[in-house]
Amino acid sequence: MFKLYENIPLLLARQPNTLKKTVQSIIGRTYTNTLPDRILEKARRSRLGAAAKGPSVYPEEKPKIEQAEYTEADRDYKYIYPDFLPNPVYYFRDKIRERLERIDMMNRRKQISIPEFYVGSILAVTVSDPYASGKTNRFVGICIRRDDYGLRHSFTLRNVIDGLGVEIMYDLYNPTIRSIEVLKLEKRLDDNLTYLQDCPPEYSTIPFDFQPVKLLPGMKVPVNTIKVPLKNKPWRHAWDRKAVRGVILPEVRRFEHEQYMNSSSDFKSFEKWDLMKSYRESIHDDDHREIIEDIKKFESEITDKQEVVTAAKKLVRTRRIPKEEGSSNEK
Numbered sequence: 001m002f003k004l005y006e007n008i009p010l011l012l013a014r015q016p017n018t019l020k021k022t023v024q025s026i027i028g029r030t031y032t033n034t035l036p037d038r039i040l041e042k043a044r045r046s047r048l049g050a051a052a053k054g055p056s057v058y059p060e061e062k063p064k065i066e067q068a069e070y071t072e073a074d075r076d077y078k079y080i081y082p083d084f085l086p087n088p089v090y091y092f093r094d095k096i097r098e099r100l101e102r103i104d105m106m107n108r109r110k111q112i113s114i115p116e117f118y119v120g121s122i123l124a125v126t127v128s129d130p131y132a133s134g135k136t137n138r139f140v141g142i143c144i145r146r147d148d149y150g151l152r153h154s155f156t157l158r159n160v161i162d163g164l165g166v167e168i169m170y171d172l173y174n175p176t177i178r179s180i181e182v183l184k185l186e187k188r189l190d191d192n193l194t195y196l197q198d199c200p201p202e203y204s205t206i207p208f209d210f211q212p213v214k215l216l217p218g219m220k221v222p223v224n225t226i227k228v229p230l231k232n233k234p235w236r237h238a239w240d241r242k243a244v245r246g247v248i249l250p251e252v253r254r255f256e257h258e259q260y261m262n263s264s265s266d267f268k269s270f271e272k273w274d275l276m277k278s279y280r281e282s283i284h285d286d287d288h289r290e291i292i293e294d295i296k297k298f299e300s301e302i303t304d305k306q307e308v309v310t311a312a313k314k315l316v317r318t319r320r321i322p323k324e325e326g327s328s329n330e331k
Contacts, residue, residue: 001283009260011136018204020033033226041078042058043227048246051112060263061235066245073128077292077295078288080116081295082146083105083150083151083153083172083173083186083294084102084105084150084154084281084291084294085283085288085291086098086149086150086287086291087149087150088280088281088283090280097324098150100149101150102150102291102294103174104151104173104278105150105151106294108175109298109302110118110301110305112177112178112179112180112243114172114180114241115180115181115182116182117143117155117180117182117185117220118143118185118186118187118188119143119144119145119187119188119190119191119192119193120142120186120187120188120193120224121141121142121144121182121185121186121187122140122141122142122143122182122183122186122206122210123141123142123143123155123157123181123182124138124140124180124182124183124210125138125139125149125157125168125170125177125178125179125180125181126138126177126178126179126180126181127139127164127170127174127178128176128178134176136210138206139157139168139211140157140159140183140206140208140210141157141158141159141166141167141168141176141200141204142157142158142193142196142204143155143156143157143193143204144156144157144167144192144194144196144207145191145192151173152171153171153172154169154170154171154172155169155170155172155174156168156169157170158196158197158204159194159204159206160201160204162203163201163313165197165201165204173208174258181212182212183210183211183213184210184212184213185213185221185222185224185272186214186221186222186223186224187221187222187224188223188224188246189223189224189225189227189245189246190244190245190246193246194236194237195228195230195237195239195246195247196228196238197228198235198236198239199228199230199231199247199258200228200231201228201243203228226246227247227248228243228246228247228248229244229247229248229250230247230248230250231248232250233250255305259320276304
Protein backbone atom coordinates (compact mmCIF):
# COMPACT_ATOMS: atom_id res chain seq x y z
CA MET A 1 0.00 0.00 0.00
CA PHE A 2 2.86 2.37 0.89
CA LYS A 3 4.61 1.55 -2.38
CA LEU A 4 1.41 2.49 -4.26
CA TYR A 5 1.36 5.96 -2.68
CA GLU A 6 5.02 6.39 -3.55
CA ASN A 7 4.32 5.64 -7.21
CA ILE A 8 1.50 8.23 -7.51
CA PRO A 9 3.88 11.17 -8.23
CA LEU A 10 5.63 9.12 -10.89
CA LEU A 11 2.26 8.31 -12.50
CA LEU A 12 1.29 11.99 -12.40
CA ALA A 13 4.54 12.93 -14.06
CA ARG A 14 4.26 10.32 -16.81
CA GLN A 15 0.50 10.39 -17.68
CA PRO A 16 -1.08 13.47 -16.12
CA ASN A 17 -3.92 13.86 -18.62
CA THR A 18 -5.15 10.28 -18.31
CA LEU A 19 -5.29 10.42 -14.52
CA LYS A 20 -7.05 13.75 -14.51
CA LYS A 21 -9.71 12.46 -16.87
CA THR A 22 -10.27 9.36 -14.69
CA VAL A 23 -10.63 11.46 -11.53
CA GLN A 24 -13.00 13.92 -13.21
CA SER A 25 -15.19 11.09 -14.54
CA ILE A 26 -15.42 9.54 -11.08
CA ILE A 27 -16.30 12.87 -9.44
CA GLY A 28 -18.84 13.83 -12.09
CA ARG A 29 -20.58 10.45 -12.16
CA THR A 30 -24.27 10.54 -11.16
CA TYR A 31 -25.54 7.42 -9.44
CA THR A 32 -29.07 6.46 -10.58
CA ASN A 33 -31.41 3.81 -9.30
CA THR A 34 -30.87 0.48 -11.07
CA LEU A 35 -33.77 -1.34 -9.41
CA PRO A 36 -37.05 -1.60 -11.33
CA ASP A 37 -39.99 0.47 -10.15
CA ARG A 38 -42.04 -2.65 -9.42
CA ILE A 39 -39.64 -3.77 -6.65
CA LEU A 40 -39.41 -0.28 -5.15
CA GLU A 41 -43.20 0.06 -5.13
CA LYS A 42 -43.54 -3.31 -3.44
CA ALA A 43 -41.02 -2.30 -0.76
CA ARG A 44 -42.76 1.03 -0.24
CA ARG A 45 -46.09 -0.70 0.33
CA SER A 46 -44.62 -3.35 2.64
CA ARG A 47 -45.02 -3.21 6.40
CA LEU A 48 -41.51 -1.85 6.92
CA GLY A 49 -41.93 0.94 4.38
CA ALA A 50 -45.43 1.85 5.52
CA ALA A 51 -44.43 2.16 9.18
CA ALA A 52 -42.77 5.51 8.55
CA LYS A 53 -45.82 6.96 6.74
CA GLY A 54 -48.60 5.61 8.90
CA PRO A 55 -50.26 2.54 10.30
CA SER A 56 -52.16 1.77 7.09
CA VAL A 57 -50.67 -0.93 4.93
CA TYR A 58 -51.75 -1.09 1.25
CA PRO A 59 -52.25 -4.61 -0.09
CA GLU A 60 -50.70 -5.55 -3.36
CA GLU A 61 -53.09 -5.07 -6.27
CA LYS A 62 -53.78 -8.19 -8.32
CA PRO A 63 -53.99 -7.86 -12.08
CA LYS A 64 -57.55 -7.98 -13.44
CA ILE A 65 -58.32 -10.83 -15.82
CA GLU A 66 -60.64 -9.79 -18.61
CA GLN A 67 -63.38 -12.33 -19.26
CA ALA A 68 -64.52 -13.04 -22.79
CA GLU A 69 -67.93 -11.63 -23.66
CA TYR A 70 -70.22 -13.68 -25.84
CA THR A 71 -72.64 -11.72 -27.97
CA GLU A 72 -75.50 -12.93 -30.09
CA ALA A 73 -75.15 -13.12 -33.83
CA ASP A 74 -76.22 -10.02 -35.75
CA ARG A 75 -79.78 -10.28 -36.98
CA ASP A 76 -80.84 -8.69 -40.24
CA TYR A 77 -84.56 -8.07 -39.80
CA LYS A 78 -84.87 -7.21 -43.48
CA TYR A 79 -84.41 -10.90 -44.38
CA ILE A 80 -85.85 -12.52 -41.26
CA TYR A 81 -89.16 -10.64 -41.50
CA PRO A 82 -89.65 -9.84 -45.21
CA ASP A 83 -93.43 -9.81 -44.71
CA PHE A 84 -93.17 -6.71 -42.51
CA LEU A 85 -91.52 -4.67 -45.25
CA PRO A 86 -93.91 -2.37 -47.16
CA ASN A 87 -94.35 -2.33 -50.89
CA PRO A 88 -91.42 -0.43 -52.45
CA VAL A 89 -93.72 1.06 -55.12
CA TYR A 90 -94.54 4.41 -53.60
CA TYR A 91 -98.07 4.80 -55.06
CA PHE A 92 -99.11 1.55 -53.33
CA ARG A 93 -98.03 2.89 -49.95
CA ASP A 94 -100.35 3.89 -47.11
CA LYS A 95 -98.75 4.33 -43.69
CA ILE A 96 -101.98 4.05 -41.73
CA ARG A 97 -102.90 0.80 -43.46
CA GLU A 98 -99.37 -0.56 -43.00
CA ARG A 99 -99.46 0.28 -39.30
CA LEU A 100 -102.81 -1.49 -38.82
CA GLU A 101 -101.59 -4.49 -40.78
CA ARG A 102 -98.49 -4.80 -38.61
CA ILE A 103 -100.68 -4.85 -35.50
CA ASP A 104 -102.78 -7.67 -36.98
CA MET A 105 -99.65 -9.58 -38.03
CA MET A 106 -98.17 -9.36 -34.54
CA ASN A 107 -101.43 -10.53 -32.97
CA ARG A 108 -101.43 -13.52 -35.32
CA ARG A 109 -97.81 -14.31 -34.46
CA LYS A 110 -98.80 -14.42 -30.78
CA GLN A 111 -101.24 -17.23 -31.59
CA ILE A 112 -98.93 -19.30 -33.80
CA SER A 113 -95.15 -19.60 -33.94
CA ILE A 114 -93.90 -18.49 -37.38
CA PRO A 115 -90.20 -19.46 -37.56
CA GLU A 116 -87.42 -17.94 -39.60
CA PHE A 117 -87.07 -19.47 -43.06
CA TYR A 118 -85.79 -18.55 -46.50
CA VAL A 119 -86.23 -19.56 -50.11
CA GLY A 120 -84.55 -22.98 -50.31
CA SER A 121 -85.50 -24.11 -46.79
CA ILE A 122 -87.41 -27.37 -46.29
CA LEU A 123 -90.69 -26.82 -44.42
CA ALA A 124 -93.58 -28.87 -43.09
CA VAL A 125 -96.92 -27.04 -42.93
CA THR A 126 -99.96 -28.38 -41.12
CA VAL A 127 -103.35 -26.87 -41.99
CA SER A 128 -106.91 -27.56 -40.90
CA ASP A 129 -108.82 -29.70 -43.39
CA PRO A 130 -112.39 -30.73 -42.52
CA TYR A 131 -112.36 -33.44 -45.21
CA ALA A 132 -109.12 -35.14 -44.09
CA SER A 133 -108.88 -37.98 -41.60
CA GLY A 134 -107.93 -36.29 -38.36
CA LYS A 135 -109.10 -32.89 -39.63
CA THR A 136 -105.52 -31.85 -40.46
CA ASN A 137 -103.31 -32.06 -43.52
CA ARG A 138 -99.51 -31.96 -43.46
CA PHE A 139 -97.38 -31.15 -46.50
CA VAL A 140 -93.59 -31.24 -46.75
CA GLY A 141 -91.70 -29.41 -49.47
CA ILE A 142 -88.99 -26.96 -50.41
CA CYS A 143 -89.81 -23.26 -50.39
CA ILE A 144 -89.34 -22.02 -53.95
CA ARG A 145 -90.54 -18.42 -53.59
CA ARG A 146 -92.02 -15.79 -51.28
CA ASP A 147 -94.39 -13.19 -52.71
CA ASP A 148 -96.26 -10.01 -51.77
CA TYR A 149 -96.12 -7.80 -48.67
CA GLY A 150 -97.91 -7.40 -45.36
CA LEU A 151 -100.94 -9.53 -44.62
CA ARG A 152 -100.96 -10.75 -48.23
CA HIS A 153 -97.50 -12.31 -47.91
CA SER A 154 -97.39 -15.89 -49.20
CA PHE A 155 -94.89 -18.69 -49.75
CA THR A 156 -94.93 -21.70 -52.07
CA LEU A 157 -93.78 -25.25 -51.30
CA ARG A 158 -92.86 -27.78 -53.99
CA ASN A 159 -92.50 -31.55 -53.82
CA VAL A 160 -92.64 -34.46 -56.25
CA ILE A 161 -95.17 -37.13 -55.21
CA ASP A 162 -95.51 -40.32 -57.28
CA GLY A 163 -93.64 -38.70 -60.15
CA LEU A 164 -95.94 -35.67 -60.23
CA GLY A 165 -94.80 -32.20 -59.22
CA VAL A 166 -97.05 -30.63 -56.58
CA GLU A 167 -96.90 -26.98 -55.56
CA ILE A 168 -99.01 -25.45 -52.79
CA MET A 169 -99.13 -21.72 -52.07
CA TYR A 170 -99.87 -20.78 -48.46
CA ASP A 171 -100.84 -17.38 -47.13
CA LEU A 172 -98.49 -16.80 -44.23
CA TYR A 173 -101.23 -15.32 -42.02
CA ASN A 174 -103.96 -17.74 -43.04
CA PRO A 175 -105.96 -18.66 -39.87
CA THR A 176 -106.28 -22.28 -41.04
CA ILE A 177 -102.53 -22.87 -40.64
CA ARG A 178 -101.93 -24.90 -37.50
CA SER A 179 -98.12 -25.02 -37.49
CA ILE A 180 -95.07 -24.23 -39.62
CA GLU A 181 -92.01 -26.39 -38.93
CA VAL A 182 -88.57 -25.76 -40.40
CA LEU A 183 -86.98 -29.12 -41.12
CA LYS A 184 -83.81 -27.71 -42.72
CA LEU A 185 -82.85 -24.05 -42.63
CA GLU A 186 -80.73 -22.95 -45.57
CA LYS A 187 -80.50 -20.49 -48.43
CA ARG A 188 -79.93 -20.86 -52.15
CA LEU A 189 -78.08 -18.82 -54.73
CA ASP A 190 -81.32 -17.34 -56.10
CA ASP A 191 -84.35 -15.73 -54.46
CA ASN A 192 -86.73 -17.59 -56.76
CA LEU A 193 -86.49 -21.33 -57.40
CA THR A 194 -89.31 -21.61 -59.90
CA TYR A 195 -86.84 -23.11 -62.36
CA LEU A 196 -87.11 -26.38 -60.41
CA GLN A 197 -90.22 -26.99 -62.52
CA ASP A 198 -87.93 -27.51 -65.54
CA CYS A 199 -85.32 -29.59 -63.66
CA PRO A 200 -85.13 -33.34 -63.02
CA PRO A 201 -87.56 -34.47 -60.30
CA GLU A 202 -84.86 -35.74 -57.93
CA TYR A 203 -83.93 -32.12 -57.09
CA SER A 204 -87.47 -31.44 -55.81
CA THR A 205 -88.26 -34.78 -54.16
CA ILE A 206 -88.37 -34.63 -50.37
CA PRO A 207 -89.63 -37.56 -48.23
CA PHE A 208 -92.49 -36.82 -45.86
CA ASP A 209 -90.55 -38.46 -43.00
CA PHE A 210 -87.64 -36.05 -43.45
CA GLN A 211 -85.81 -35.72 -40.11
CA PRO A 212 -85.19 -32.15 -38.87
CA VAL A 213 -81.66 -30.77 -39.14
CA LYS A 214 -80.96 -28.38 -36.27
CA LEU A 215 -78.43 -25.54 -36.22
CA LEU A 216 -76.49 -24.51 -33.15
CA PRO A 217 -77.52 -21.15 -31.65
CA GLY A 218 -75.50 -18.27 -33.05
CA MET A 219 -74.54 -20.03 -36.26
CA LYS A 220 -75.02 -18.33 -39.60
CA VAL A 221 -77.58 -19.66 -42.02
CA PRO A 222 -75.79 -21.98 -44.48
CA VAL A 223 -75.99 -21.26 -48.19
CA ASN A 224 -76.49 -24.25 -50.47
CA THR A 225 -74.40 -23.56 -53.58
CA ILE A 226 -75.72 -26.49 -55.61
CA LYS A 227 -76.38 -25.83 -59.31
CA VAL A 228 -79.30 -27.73 -60.81
CA PRO A 229 -79.17 -28.87 -64.48
CA LEU A 230 -82.09 -27.84 -66.66
CA LYS A 231 -83.90 -30.17 -69.01
CA ASN A 232 -83.93 -29.59 -72.72
CA LYS A 233 -86.43 -27.14 -74.16
CA PRO A 234 -89.30 -26.34 -74.09
CA TRP A 235 -89.25 -24.54 -70.72
CA ARG A 236 -91.97 -22.74 -68.83
CA HIS A 237 -89.82 -19.61 -68.85
CA ALA A 238 -86.80 -18.45 -70.83
CA TRP A 239 -84.27 -19.17 -68.08
CA ASP A 240 -81.34 -18.42 -70.36
CA ARG A 241 -82.52 -14.81 -70.53
CA LYS A 242 -82.79 -14.37 -66.77
CA ALA A 243 -80.11 -13.64 -64.19
CA VAL A 244 -80.17 -17.01 -62.39
CA ARG A 245 -77.05 -18.45 -60.80
CA GLY A 246 -78.28 -21.82 -59.54
CA VAL A 247 -78.84 -23.56 -62.87
CA ILE A 248 -76.70 -25.32 -65.47
CA LEU A 249 -77.94 -24.55 -68.97
CA PRO A 250 -77.87 -27.38 -71.53
CA GLU A 251 -75.46 -27.21 -74.40
CA VAL A 252 -76.82 -25.34 -77.42
CA ARG A 253 -75.47 -24.67 -80.86
CA ARG A 254 -73.49 -21.55 -81.56
CA PHE A 255 -76.03 -19.87 -83.82
CA GLU A 256 -78.79 -20.49 -81.25
CA HIS A 257 -76.65 -18.90 -78.56
CA GLU A 258 -75.95 -15.86 -80.76
CA GLN A 259 -79.64 -15.59 -81.53
CA TYR A 260 -80.50 -15.48 -77.83
CA MET A 261 -77.77 -12.95 -77.11
CA ASN A 262 -78.95 -10.63 -79.88
CA SER A 263 -82.61 -10.89 -78.88
CA SER A 264 -84.18 -8.75 -76.18
CA SER A 265 -83.03 -10.24 -72.89
CA ASP A 266 -84.79 -9.92 -69.55
CA PHE A 267 -81.44 -9.42 -67.85
CA LYS A 268 -79.74 -6.09 -68.44
CA SER A 269 -76.25 -5.76 -66.99
CA PHE A 270 -76.42 -1.96 -66.76
CA GLU A 271 -79.37 -2.01 -64.34
CA LYS A 272 -77.12 -2.46 -61.30
CA TRP A 273 -75.79 1.08 -61.93
CA ASP A 274 -79.25 2.59 -62.38
CA LEU A 275 -79.54 4.83 -59.31
CA MET A 276 -83.14 5.87 -59.94
CA LYS A 277 -84.29 2.27 -60.20
CA SER A 278 -82.52 1.30 -56.97
CA TYR A 279 -84.05 4.35 -55.27
CA ARG A 280 -87.56 3.46 -56.46
CA GLU A 281 -87.18 -0.15 -55.30
CA SER A 282 -85.75 0.73 -51.88
CA ILE A 283 -87.45 1.75 -48.64
CA HIS A 284 -86.67 4.92 -46.75
CA ASP A 285 -84.51 4.57 -43.64
CA ASP A 286 -87.12 6.21 -41.40
CA ASP A 287 -89.79 3.68 -42.41
CA HIS A 288 -87.35 0.83 -42.02
CA ARG A 289 -86.36 2.06 -38.54
CA GLU A 290 -89.99 2.28 -37.43
CA ILE A 291 -90.66 -1.28 -38.57
CA ILE A 292 -87.58 -2.61 -36.74
CA GLU A 293 -88.65 -0.88 -33.52
CA ASP A 294 -92.06 -2.57 -33.72
CA ILE A 295 -90.44 -5.95 -34.35
CA LYS A 296 -88.07 -5.58 -31.40
CA LYS A 297 -90.94 -4.61 -29.14
CA PHE A 298 -92.89 -7.65 -30.29
CA GLU A 299 -89.90 -9.98 -29.69
CA SER A 300 -89.42 -8.60 -26.16
CA GLU A 301 -93.10 -9.30 -25.38
CA ILE A 302 -92.77 -12.86 -26.68
CA THR A 303 -89.64 -13.54 -24.59
CA ASP A 304 -91.33 -12.16 -21.45
CA LYS A 305 -94.33 -14.38 -22.08
CA GLN A 306 -92.11 -17.43 -22.54
CA GLU A 307 -90.29 -16.69 -19.28
CA VAL A 308 -93.60 -16.47 -17.43
CA VAL A 309 -94.78 -19.79 -18.91
CA THR A 310 -91.53 -21.60 -18.02
CA ALA A 311 -91.62 -20.20 -14.48
CA ALA A 312 -95.23 -21.37 -14.07
CA LYS A 313 -94.31 -24.86 -15.27
CA LYS A 314 -91.45 -25.07 -12.78
CA LEU A 315 -93.77 -23.94 -10.00
CA VAL A 316 -96.31 -26.63 -10.87
CA ARG A 317 -93.62 -29.33 -10.86
CA THR A 318 -92.28 -28.36 -7.44
CA ARG A 319 -95.70 -27.85 -5.91
CA ARG A 320 -97.08 -30.71 -3.82
CA ILE A 321 -100.83 -31.01 -3.31
CA PRO A 322 -101.67 -32.57 0.09
CA LYS A 323 -104.05 -35.49 0.11
CA GLU A 324 -107.49 -35.08 1.62
CA GLU A 325 -108.00 -36.69 5.04
CA GLY A 326 -111.49 -37.95 4.22
CA SER A 327 -110.34 -39.91 1.19
CA SER A 328 -107.54 -41.54 3.17
CA ASN A 329 -109.90 -42.60 6.00
CA GLU A 330 -112.38 -44.10 3.53
CA LYS A 331 -109.63 -46.26 2.09
